[in-house]
Amino acid sequence: MKVLVPVKRVIDYNVKVRVKADGSGVDLANVKMSMNPFDEIAVEEAIRLKEADKADEVVVVSIGVKQAQETLRTALAMGADRAILVVAANDVHQDIEPLAVAKILKAIVDEEQPGLVLAGKQAIDNDMNATGQMLSALLGWSQGTFASELDIDGDKAVVTREVDGGLQTIKVNLPAVVTVDLRLNEPRYASLPNIMKAKKKPLDEKTAAGYGVDSSPRLEVVKTTEPATRAAGIIVGSVDELVSKLKEAGAV
Amino acid sequence: MAVLLLAEINNGELALDATAKAVTAARALGDVTVLAAGASAAAAGEAAAKIDGVAKVLVAEDASLGHRMAEPTAALIVSLVGDYSHIVAPATTDAKNVMPRVAALLDVMVISDASGVVDADTFERPIYAGNAVQTVKSLDATKVITFRTSTFDAAGEGGSAAVETIGAADNPGLSEWVEDKVAASDRPELTSAGVVVSGGRGVGSEEDFALIEKLADKLGAAVGASRAAVDSGYAPNDWQVGQTGKVVAPELYVAVGISGAIQHLAGMKDSKIIVAINKDEEAPIFQVADFGLVADLFEAVPALTDAL
Numbered sequence: 001m002k003v004l005v006p007v008k009r010v011i012d013y014n015v016k017v018r019v020k021a022d023g024s025g026v027d028l029a030n031v032k033m034s035m036n037p038f039d040e041i042a043v044e045e046a047i048r049l050k051e052a053d054k055a056d057e058v059v060v061v062s063i064g065v066k067q068a069q070e071t072l073r074t075a076l077a078m079g080a081d082r083a084i085l086v087v088a089a090n091d092v093h094q095d096i097e098p099l100a101v102a103k104i105l106k107a108i109v110d111e112e113q114p115g116l117v118l119a120g121k122q123a124i125d126n127d128m129n130a131t132g133q134m135l136s137a138l139l140g141w142s143q144g145t146f147a148s149e150l151d152i153d154g155d156k157a158v159v160t161r162e163v164d165g166g167l168q169t170i171k172v173n174l175p176a177v178v179t180v181d182l183r184l185n186e187p188r189y190a191s192l193p194n195i196m197k198a199k200k201k202p203l204d205e206k207t208a209a210g211y212g213v214d215s216s217p218r219l220e221v222v223k224t225t226e227p228a229t230r231a232a233g234i235i236v237g238s239v240d241e242l243v244s245k246l247k248e249a250g251a252v
Numbered sequence: 253m254a255v256l257l258l259a260e261i262n263n264g265e266l267a268l269d270a271t272a273k274a275v276t277a278a279r280a281l282g283d284v285t286v287l288a289a290g291a292s293a294a295a296a297g298e299a300a301a302k303i304d305g306v307a308k309v310l311v312a313e314d315a316s317l318g319h320r321m322a323e324p325t326a327a328l329i330v331s332l333v334g335d336y337s338h339i340v341a342p343a344t345t346d347a348k349n350v351m352p353r354v355a356a357l358l359d360v361m362v363i364s365d366a367s368g369v370v371d372a373d374t375f376e377r378p379i380y381a382g383n384a385v386q387t388v389k390s391l392d393a394t395k396v397i398t399f400r401t402s403t404f405d406a407a408g409e410g411g412s413a414a415v416e417t418i419g420a421a422d423n424p425g426l427s428e429w430v431e432d433k434v435a436a437s438d439r440p441e442l443t444s445a446g447v448v449v450s451g452g453r454g455v456g457s458e459e460d461f462a463l464i465e466k467l468a469d470k471l472g473a474a475v476g477a478s479r480a481a482v483d484s485g486y487a488p489n490d491w492q493v494g495q496t497g498k499v500v501a502p503e504l505y506v507a508v509g510i511s512g513a514i515q516h517l518a519g520m521k522d523s524k525i526i527v528a529i530n531k532d533e534e535a536p537i538f539q540v541a542d543f544g545l546v547a548d549l550f551e552a553v554p555a556l557t558d559a560l
């Protein structure tokens with residue numbers, strides 16, 4: 001079985017985001033970019049499936065600016081076999097929406113015929129939590145979202161999902177789209193020799209137009225603003241003072 | 253304009269708070285029809301009919317709709333779409349599973365976790381873990397939206413909408429439910445609680461999380477946790493508050509042994525009053541706290557529980 005893993009290049013999760021003063025977006029110039037943390041988990045899971053002989057090839061795909069190459073090289077260094085870069089934007093500030101990403105991924109799935117797509121549950125930049133579900137819909141496949149456990153069992157996958165009430169286990173027909181949650185695994189670091197090896201692994205470059213997908217946005221961004229800030233608080237000296245302050249504020 | 257709102261239903265019972273908050277958001281867009289779908293959904297439909305501002309309720313009962321499996325639920329919603337300009341739901345994990353699927357089947361974008369309604373086409377939503385707020389205008393004919401419940405007040409009761417029974421759509425039969433692991437609790441539900449007490453890695457163990465729970469019980473609060481506390485096995489996954497967990501905005505939020513990473517703040521910084529207890533005076537949580545106490549939690553939390 002071939003496993004396809006879409007990986008997104010996003011602002012590193014440690015970076016403090018700055019909103020541009022003119023309201024046109026957040027500042028991504030000269031900011032550290034990394035692989036979306038959920039996608040690292042997805043890549044790790046795909047590699048583990050291969051190590052367990054449940055998958056024979058791991059193909060990673062990224063859609064966006066040319067610099068997403070670096071993200072793909074990271075995935076290759078972790079252990080993915082092959083990468084596909086779909087250039088769909090020139091400006092790092094241009095985000096490709098989940099619907100367009102899903103359409104491009106569908107075209108790649110049609111070509112590659114994977115038995116499983118392992119995506120992240122959410123990109124930490126747009127916080128959409130949508131692409132996997134959308135791809136599954138376009139393919140007419142089953143979906144197992146927010147996975148904290150995954151087991152391949154013949155032509156089915158058993159997926160334990162993190163849901164509001166706790167955990168839910170479902171069994172989905174393969175091929176399927178599974179989106180991964182934080183507790184599925186702990187991704188490995190790429191070793192130096194593997195980083196060197198990754199430079200020689202195949203990385204195909206394509207374009208959104210080449211797949212016949214119109215990636216223009218359906219959601220026009222009117223403006224981007226800072227969230228409301230909180231008024232400064234105080235440090236209390238003791239538990240008793242805390243209790244009296246809470247009583248004064250009517251909170252207890 | 254007409255809005256179809258997917259009610260949040262757990263085991264046949266309406267999740268009133270989440271559904272009523274989405275009704276508040278949806279009313280600004282047009283007449284609200286609530287869809288109560290499930291293996292058993294009639295009682296939930298009756299309960300939804302009493303929410304103020306609901307014009308009509310559709311009840312769809314079918315085994316395939318039990319446990320809110322994404323494929324049959326999305327198929328049902330798509331079969332109803334002709335009549336509606338907006339398809340909406342509270343931003344629960346159930347809805348986040350189903351609504352993007354609905355949107356893709358309709359060839360429209362989904363607007364996830366909307367926190368504000370500007371007009372019928374324009375919505376606000378937090379991005380980058382709430383570090384920015386984006387205003388987006390949808391160019392799609394049908395808008396598919398999930399509403400972040402923490403920013404809308406629940407609609408009241410007193411309505412008496414007509415209830416109509418409808419059939420399910422064909423089940424594509426792509427997946428089956430196996431089991432739910434849901435811990436029963438007498439505590440208030442995290443996203444609707446007036447008070448939340450959360451513990452982080454500083455609590456140090458599952459056993460010591462009892463300190464957090466005792467304080468919570470004294471305050472009649474729900475219990476939350478940071479990702480680090482959940483990852484370490486001190487607390488179950490459904491207690492996680494944050495960018496990728498639950499978003500809460502109670503009257504009072506008490507963060508104990510939590511450093512205040514942006515991903516955690518994303519889930520609680522709209523709380524009315526924030527209390528932080530942390531032994532590190534430099535911890536970023538103090539920057540959002542109304543009342544900060546620099547102390548060892550193993551002394552401060554029992555003392556606070558006693559003093560209340």
Ligand SMILES: Cc1cc2nc3c(=O)[nH]c(=O)nc-3n(C[C@H](O)[C@H](O)[C@H](O)COP(=O)(O)OP(=O)(O)OC[C@H]3O[C@@H](n4cnc5c(N)ncnc54)[C@H](O)[C@@H]3O)c2cc1C
Binds near residue numbers: 481497498511
């Ligand atoms: C993709 C992604 C998504 C994430 N989503 C979430 C999310 O939804 N929610 C979330 O919470 N995090 C999330 N995180 C993790 C987040 O970045 C932090 O790692 C996490 O919030 C840290 O948890 P913590 O504050 O409990 O632990 P730490 O940062 O380790 O802080 C522990 C705190 O306890 C204090 N402490 C220790 N001992 C004591 C004591 N005896 N008395 C008093 N104080 C003490 C310490 O001073 C310290 O400040 C996410 C991260 C990523 C990458």
Ligand SMILES: Nc1ncnc2c1ncn2[C@@H]1O[C@H](COP(=O)(O)O)[C@@H](O)[C@H]1O
Binds near residue numbers: 038101128
């Ligand atoms: N531009 C992209 N390129 C590759 N994968 C993507 C892209 N956008 C989203 N994805 C995948 O879809 C997941 C969910 O993203 P989102 O729906 O945007 O929150 C991510 O974790 C990735 O696995």
